[in-house]
Amino acid sequence: MLLALLLAPFLLLLLYFIVRPKPVTIPIKNRHVFITGGSSGIGLALAHKAVSEGARVSILARSLPKLEEAQKSIRLAHGVDVAIFAADVRDYDAVQRAVNDAGPIDVLVVNQGVFVPQALEKQGLDEIKFMIDVNLMGSFHVIKAALPSMKSRKDRRQPASIALVSSQAGQVGIYGYSAYSASKFGLRGLAEALQQEVISDNIYISLIFPPDTETPAFEEERKIRPELTDIITSSGGLLKADEVASKTLDGIKAGNFSIPLNLEGRMLTIATAGVSPQSSFLMAFLEVALASLARIVSLFFLWSAYRSVAKWHFQKKGA
Amino acid sequence: MLLLILLPLLVLTLYLIVRPRPVIIPIKDSHVFITGGSSGIGLALAHQAAFEGARVSLLARSLKKLEEAKESIRISSGVEVSIFAADVRDFDAVQKAVKNAGPIDVLVVNQGIFVPQELEKQELDEIKFMIDVNLMGSFNVIKAALPLMKERKDRGPNSIALMSSQAGQVGIYGYTAYSASKFGLRGLAEALQQEVISDNIHVSLIYPPDTDTPGFEQENKTRPELTKILAASSGSMKADKVAKIALKGIRSGTFIVPCNLEGHALAIATAGLSPQRSFLMASVEVLCIGFLRIVALYFQWNWYKDIEKWHEMKKVSEN
Numbered sequence: 246m247l248l249a250l251l252l253a254p255f256l257l258l259l260l261y262f263i264v265r266p267k268p269v270t271i272p273i274k275n276r277h278v279f280i281t282g283g284s285s286g287i288g289l290a291l292a293h294k295a296v297s298e299g300a301r302v303s304i305l306a307r308s309l310p311k312l313e314e315a316q317k318s319i320r321l322a323h324g325v326d327v328a329i330f331a332a333d334v335r336d337y338d339a340v341q342r343a344v345n346d347a348g349p350i351d352v353l354v355v356n357q358g359v360f361v362p363q364a365l366e367k368q369g370l371d372e373i374k375f376m377i378d379v380n381l382m383g384s385f386h387v388i389k390a391a392l393p394s395m396k397s398r399k400d401r402r403q404p405a406s407i408a409l410v411s412s413q414a415g416q417v418g419i420y421g422y423s424a425y426s427a428s429k430f431g432l433r434g435l436a437e438a439l440q441q442e443v444i445s446d447n448i449y450i451s452l453i454f455p456p457d458t459e460t461p462a463f464e465e466e467r468k469i470r471p472e473l474t475d476i477i478t479s480s481g482g483l484l485k486a487d488e489v490a491s492k493t494l495d496g497i498k499a500g501n502f503s504i505p506l507n508l509e510g511r512m513l514t515i516a517t518a519g520v521s522p523q524s525s526f527l528m529a530f531l532e533v534a535l536a537s538l539a540r541i542v543s544l545f546f547l548w549s550a551y552r553s554v555a556k557w558h559f560q561k562k563g564a
Numbered sequence: 565m566l567l568l569i570l571l572p573l574l575v576l577t578l579y580l581i582v583r584p585r586p587v588i589i590p591i592k593d594s595h596v597f598i599t600g601g602s603s604g605i606g607l608a609l610a611h612q613a614a615f616e617g618a619r620v621s622l623l624a625r626s627l628k629k630l631e632e633a634k635e636s637i638r639i640s641s642g643v644e645v646s647i648f649a650a651d652v653r654d655f656d657a658v659q660k661a662v663k664n665a666g667p668i669d670v671l672v673v674n675q676g677i678f679v680p681q682e683l684e685k686q687e688l689d690e691i692k693f694m695i696d697v698n699l700m701g702s703f704n705v706i707k708a709a710l711p712l713m714k715e716r717k718d719r720g721p722n723s724i725a726l727m728s729s730q731a732g733q734v735g736i737y738g739y740t741a742y743s744a745s746k747f748g749l750r751g752l753a754e755a756l757q758q759e760v761i762s763d764n765i766h767v768s769l770i771y772p773p774d775t776d777t778p779g780f781e782q783e784n785k786t787r788p789e790l791t792k793i794l795a796a797s798s799g800s801m802k803a804d805k806v807a808k809i810a811l812k813g814i815r816s817g818t819f820i821v822p823c824n825l826e827g828h829a830l831a832i833a834t835a836g837l838s839p840q841r842s843f844l845m846a847s848v849e850v851l852c853i854g855f856l857r858i859v860a861l862y863f864q865w866n867w868y869k870d871i872e873k874w875h876e877m878k879k880v881s882e883n
Contacts, residue, residue: 256858263861265868337688364759365703366710370655373703377695381744385683385691392684417837418754426751427699434743437735441794441867442682445875477758517836520734520860522868529861536854541574543837544581544846550758551583551839558762 256533261526266444268524269500271352271404274299279350281334281387282357284311286460287410289318290490291354296323298494303328303347305340305387306357334383341390349394351403352497355384356410358428360462362421362470373424380428384409384435396446407443408451408497408504409436413481416454416513420554421474433521440502440522449500454510455489456481473557477550482507500524515539574850579843584761586841587817589670589721592617597668599652599705600675602629604777605727607636608807609672614643616811621646621665623658623705624675652701659708667716670814671709673702674727678779680738680787691741698745702726702752714763724760725768725814726753730798730827733771733834734860737871738791750838757819757839766817770810771827774800790874794867798826817841833860 278295282288283304295302296319304327306312312329319327330343334357344350359379361372388407395405414422415429433452440450457463457478467475489506496504502522505514515532516539523529596613600606601622614620614637622645624630630647637645648661652675662668677697679690706724713722731739732746750769757767774780774795787795806823813821819839822831832849833856840846 259858260861263865265861265865365707365756366714366759370703370707373707374700377700377703377748381699381748382692382695385688385695385741385744389683389688389691396684415751418751418756418758420755420758423752423755423759424703426755427703427748428751430751431695431699431744431748434732434735434745434747435740438737438740438743439683439735441735441737441871442684442740444868444871473758513837517834518857518860519834519836520830520863522864523861529857533854533857536857537850540835540846540850540853541577543835544578544840544850547837547839548581548583551761554758554761 257526257530260529260533264523264526264529266440266449266500266522266524269404269449271406271449271498271500273352273494273498275301276351277301277303277348278352278354279303279305279344279347279391280354280356281305283354284308284315286462287455287458287486287489287493288354288356289315290486291356291493292327293319293322294487294490294494296325296327300352303330305330305332305334305343307331307333334386335378337386337390340386344390344394349398350391350405351398352406352408353387353391353395354408354410354497355387357383357387358410358412360425360466362425362466362474364421364471365423368424376424376428380425381431384432388439392443395448396443401447403447404500405446405448406451406497406500407439407448408453408493410453410455410493413454413456413510413513415452416517419474419477419550421471436502437521451497451501451504453493453496453504453506454514455484455506456510457483458489459483459485473554476553476557480509480546482509512539512542516543575843575847578846578850582840582843582846584757584766584817584839584841587721587766589723589766589815589817591670591811591815593619594669595619595621595666596670596672597621597623597662597665597709598672598674599623600727602626602633604779605772605775605803605806605810606672606674607633608803609674609810610645611637611640612804612807612811613670614641614645618670621648623648623650623652623661625649625651652704653696655704655708658704662708662712667712668709668722670723670725671706671713672725672727672814673705675701676727676729676779678742678783680742680783680791682738682788683740686741694741694745698742699748702749706756710760713765714760719764721817722765723768723814723817724756724765725770725810728769728771730771730773730830732769733830736791736794736867738788753819754838768814768818768821770806770813770821770823771831772801772806772810772823773798773827775806776800776802790871793870793874797863797866799824829856829859832856
């Protein structure tokens with residue numbers, strides 16, 4: 246205990262010097278924020294929040310009617326017009342056209358996502374492909390389309406951001422989420438590598454890890470969720486979309502690589518810190534100091550999850 | 565002093581809570597089905613499994629390479645392996661092969677493509693290739709084999725092992741698509757283990773470093789210079805050593821199977837919410853993870869310095 250207290254200031258000092266990328270502040274006001282999957286749910290909430298903070302906002306989604314509704318709701322709430330672009334992220338050419346029409350992007354929010362929870366044994370391959378194509382390959386499309394103009398932007402002294410909306414299912418794989426977790430874990434591999442590739446262009450990558458969030462899509466998901474998925478994920482918490490949007494924008498503005506949105510999320514993020522970059526030396530200190538506890542908590546979580554799985558199967562056999 | 569009481573208490577607690585419980589999966593006389601089995605790590609695994617008395621089936625694209633592989637195993641261990649030509653991207657072909665091969669005890673999902681390149685420069689079809697083969701292909705293989713594995717008469721422990729990579733533990737420059745596909749395997753695996761534990765099927769992820777294979781020789785030719793510089797921090801291994809360690813890990817149902825010393829450190833740092841059956845390993849994880857987070861941050865500091873230096877040198881040479 247005494248040793249820990251003595252070493253703490255040295256650790257803090259060490260971390261202060263070694264955390265990379267270096268801390269940064271990414272302004273939102275008067276900058277161009279481009280949000281995919283921006284016509285509903287978390288994307289729409291982000292659009293509202295960004296507009297309220299003075300950003301110029303563009304939203305991309307598949308359905309033109311939903312985009313127009315979204316545009317109207319923002320106009321009503323804030324008196325501001327957002328630009329709308331109808332495209333399916335699986336169609337690279339359409340995405341590229343939209344990105345070119347939208348103009349140079351300062352903050353790219355790759356937020357589109359579909360989730361169909363189901364045990365792999367029962368899930369159709371087309372559903373699996375759907376999630377991989379939209380959530381993962383679609384993200385590659387969006388980033389590839391936007392990256393050239395982000396890299397060659399005129400004002401390179403102002404930091405830009407590429408933020409990817411992941412999920413707590415992108416930090417831990419749970420019963421029923423083999424395809425969804427695969428697509429969301431994939432975003433992290435993308436992000437860790439991408440940050441090293443774009444740091445020299447003053448672009449910062451963020452991964453956002455929302456828990457279950459009250460959105461139309463989540464309502465749909467709940468209807469078909471396997472019972473065990475419900476039981477095991479109940480510990481992650483439930484948030485409102487605008488809460489998610491607020492905390493997300495705060496994290497993007499602080500240039501944080503990992504952005505958790507509630508207490509459980511913060512614990513999950515510390516547990517899964519791995520080799521992810523960390524630009525805040527204080528957060529790095531917390532990660533180091535709490536890593537052991539986080540792993541113990543994780544092992545308890547797994548113990549509970551596997552007990553739930555065993556109990557559920559036992560009850561099924563009984564019936 | 566306090567440690568003398570806490571340490572045994574920790575170890576005892578972990579002994580009681582680690583899930584899933586330890587298991588031993590026999591290799592001798594079991595049917596081992598290896599995708600990407602005609603060369604590299606897959607072929608080395610086939611040799612090793614045949615040597616340990618398993619019945620081996622190989623799946624790969626090229627019939628010619630499969631026949632060469634079959635011949636090499638016949639020569640070295642006198643064992644006949646079954647060969648099946650199929651592209652893992654073609655579910656129907658995979659399903660036919662799996663049905664012809666017969667019930668599988670140890671499924672080794674080992675096929676993999678790696679084309680390192682900066683995302684900015686990489687062609688979309690190369691990205692799609694890696695996601696399709698490494699990630700979607702793995703779903704195809706598992707979906708094809710799972711029904712028979714779940715319905716098997718002999719309910720002894722079975723294994724589904726997925727070949728990942730150290731690039732599936734940390735994303736580095738040049739590996740956006742490859743790391744995305746390999747990180748995705750972990751999301752798949754964590755969820756899948758919860759879904760198949762009740763069928764006495766045990767999931768393993770193998771994490772080799774750079775390995776001496778024809779695939780790696782190809783990759784090295786096109787590797788970006790900066791990727792080479794950053795990847796040099798981990799060593800390289802021979803394929804047969806990787807195969808031995810992989811089979812050992814599969815046999816003990818270990819979820820995360822590292823292959824060298826750096827790999828062990830990486831595995832502990834990225835333990836996250838992965839299951840851990842060994843209470844001793846769990847204790848090591850809890851005790852070392854804080855320190856390893858410091859090491860991980862130090863590595864990132866080093867890498868970002870290398871990246872900065874490289875870009876500066878490029879600028880100087882361009883002027």
